Each structure stands twice: as structure tokens, then as C-alpha cells.
Amino acid sequence: MTLRKHILQNNTCNVVLSPVSVQLVLGLVAAGSESETLKQLLSFLKAESTDELNSLASHLVNHVFTGGSPSGGPILSLANGVWIDKSLSFKPFFSKIVDDVYKAAYDVLDFKNKANEAADKVNAWIKKETNGLFKDIVPRDQFDDETTKIVFANAIYFKGLWANKFDMLNTRKYDFHLLDDSSVHVPFMTSTITHYCISAFDGFKVLQLPYKHETDMRDISMYFFLPDAKDGLSTLVDKLASESGFLERHIPSVMERVGELRIPKFKMSFGFEASKALKELGVCAQCTVHFRKT
Known part of the structure; x- marks a missing residue:
């Protein structure tokens, strides 16, 4: 959340x-x-140690991201990958962590002499693990620089249906306010259901929208944190980043009667070079990290 605030x-x-x-x-x-x-x-x-990081990673890999049922519940899957240049080799202890803790795919590639082939293999892995959503994420010229020796990748895939579907016939256009103080006229999903799990706090509201799931699966929901002020997003993010346990303390648990509920239809794509941001936050290690999300 600190990185999120910085970006x-x-x-x-x-x-x-x-x-x-x-x-x-x-x-x-x-x-x-x-x-x-x-x-x-x-x-x-x-974190105090790599053991602490590995313990958290093991929990996430084995208990949080445990797939799902294509027929009746949300699909939530995780994949990690590591590729190194052929001039290097995996040390036994690192191979064990990659394999046992992170359950990561790993391989040795020729970054220097076969850069295009290396990029194609990494992109093929990403495409496969995201069910075709991400294509050609890693540029072919990424490996032209002789300093590139290792590539780490993480892919998260989620697909779910709302527990209470929005009727397409109720979609209407309204103004959506942007951070630059302008607005756009966009379609909003509109619900006629009168009760939701929602809470109002000082300066913002939180709404829970659950996804459809089978009876033997864990609940998965999307939470909307909405500032009361049109320009209140940065203040809300400050609270998220600075107050320990903020998210957990503000999860609604009681069904409340609401008026008309409108949520904009959205598709978002974002990419950034993380090295500069990480350096500004105190991580000055000589590594380059790219993140892209859709």
C-alpha cells in the first residue's frame, strides 16, 4: 500500500x-x-528474515490461491516463474525455495544470443497462466542489454460472477469524476436490490459485492472504498498506507438498506517501471522490475 500511495x-x-x-x-x-x-x-x-517471507509465500500459494470451480465458483489462480541466463546456474538452496515454496516454473535461457526466443518463451508462459489475457508483455528487446541475467514473473488470474447479477436493461449513463477534476459520461451498472453489506465511515463508504460460489468454497468479494469528496482519493489512500490494519477494521459486516446503487462498468490497464519507485522508497538494489496489470 506504501508503493500504491507513491505511484x-x-x-x-x-x-x-x-x-x-x-x-x-x-x-x-x-x-x-x-x-x-x-x-x-x-x-x-x-520482514525480519527470508524465512518470514517464505512462510508468507507458502501460505499464499497453498491456501489463498487454490483454484476454483469453473462451473460454480470464482476461479482464482497464481503462477510464479523464474528464468536465468545460461551463463548462470541455480544454486541448490534457491532451486529448492523456487520449487517447494513458490511452486514456480523455472528454466535456463540464452538471453544474450537468443533474446527473441527467450522473450517468446516468457510471454508464452504469461499468456498460458492468464488464460490468454496478457500477450507480449515482455518486449523482445528486453534482453538485449548484457546486464539482464534473471527474470522473475508473477501472474494472477481471477474470473467470477456476481452473486446478484446486474440487469443489462438497467444500465444507464452518468457522470464519472476523474482525478484531474474533469468528468466523463459512462455506463453505470444499476441495481434494484435494496439491501447490501455496506458501512459509512468518516469521509468514505465501503461496499461489499460478493461473487457467486459453491457451498463448499470460500467466499470471495470485491470491496469498493468510495471517498465522500470528489477529490478525496489521495486522503483515503494515505489512510490505507499509514494505518496498520486499516482494511480489516473497515470491512462491512451488516446488511443495510440503500437507495439506488450505481457502479461504473470499467476496464483498466496499467503498466509502470517499478525500479524508480522502489529506489525512491529505499530499495536501491541493481535490478529492474516491470509491472503490468489488467
């Missing part, structure tokens, strides 16, 4: 960021690091 300060566009992806990729980097690089990564990730 938002320098953007007026939509920002899509997965904290879990950042956690797992940097956790993998930390597992193979030492000295000052490891110290900086542990400080940024607020």
Missing part, C-alpha cells in the same frame, strides 16, 4: 496494482539475495 502521487490516470504480486516477486528476489540488497528488500517488505 498515485505521480499519476492522474487509473492505477491498477496487485500488492500480492509485488510481495511474491520481491520475496523471490530476496530469497536469492544477500548483504545490502537483502537488507533493503527486508526493510521495504517489513
Whole structure:
């Protein structure tokens, strides 16, 4: 959330960021690091040791991202990947962590002499793990620089249906307010259901929209944190980033009667070069990290 706040300060566009992806990729980097690089990564990730990071990664891989039923429940899957240049080799302890803890795919490629082939293999893996949503994420010229020796990748795939579907006939256009103080006229999904799990707090509201699931599966929901003020997003993000346990303390649990509920239909895509942001936040290790989310 600290990284999310930092990125938002320098953007007026939509920002899509997965904290879990950042956690797992940097956790993998930390597992193979030492000295000052490891110290900086542990400080940024607020962890005491790589054992702590590996324990969290194991929990996420084995218990949180446990698939789902294509027929009756949300599909939630996770994949990690590591590729190294043929001039290097995996140390046994690192191979064990990659295999046993992160359940990651890994391979040895020729980055220097077969850069296009290496990029194609990484992109093919990403495409497969995201059911075709991501294509050609890694540029072919990414490996032209002789300093590129290792590539880490994380892919999260989610697909779900609302527990209470929105009727397409009730879709209407309304103004949606942007961060640059302008607005756009866009379609809003409109619900006629009168009761939702929603709570109002000082300066913002939180809405829970559950996804359809089978009786033997865990509940998965989307939560909307909506500031009362049109320009209140940055203030809300400050609270999210600075107050420990903020999300957990503001999850609604009681069904309340609401008036008309409108949610904009949205499709968001965002990419950024994380190295600069991480350096500004105290991670100065010599590595380049790219993140793209859709």
C-alpha cells in the first residue's frame, strides 16, 4: 500500500496494482539475495528474515490461491516463474525455495544470443497462466542489454460472477469524476436490490459485492472504498498506507438498506517501471522490475 500511495502521487490516470504480486516477486528476489540488497528488500517488505517471507509465500500459494470451480465458483489462480541466463546456474538452496515454496516454473535461457526466443518463451508462459489475457508483455528487446541475467514473473488470474447479477436493461449513463477534476459520461451498472453489506465511515463508504460460489468454497468479494469528496482519493489512500490494519477494521459486516446503487462498468490497464519507485522508497538494489496489470 506504501508503493500504491507513491505511484498515485505521480499519476492522474487509473492505477491498477496487485500488492500480492509485488510481495511474491520481491520475496523471490530476496530469497536469492544477500548483504545490502537483502537488507533493503527486508526493510521495504517489513520482514525480519527470508524465512518470514517464505512462510508468507507458502501460505499464499497453498491456501489463498487454490483454484476454483469453473462451473460454480470464482476461479482464482497464481503462477510464479523464474528464468536465468545460461551463463548462470541455480544454486541448490534457491532451486529448492523456487520449487517447494513458490511452486514456480523455472528454466535456463540464452538471453544474450537468443533474446527473441527467450522473450517468446516468457510471454508464452504469461499468456498460458492468464488464460490468454496478457500477450507480449515482455518486449523482445528486453534482453538485449548484457546486464539482464534473471527474470522473475508473477501472474494472477481471477474470473467470477456476481452473486446478484446486474440487469443489462438497467444500465444507464452518468457522470464519472476523474482525478484531474474533469468528468466523463459512462455506463453505470444499476441495481434494484435494496439491501447490501455496506458501512459509512468518516469521509468514505465501503461496499461489499460478493461473487457467486459453491457451498463448499470460500467466499470471495470485491470491496469498493468510495471517498465522500470528489477529490478525496489521495486522503483515503494515505489512510490505507499509514494505518496498520486499516482494511480489516473497515470491512462491512451488516446488511443495510440503500437507495439506488450505481457502479461504473470499467476496464483498466496499467503498466509502470517499478525500479524508480522502489529506489525512491529505499530499495536501491541493481535490478529492474516491470509491472503490468489488467
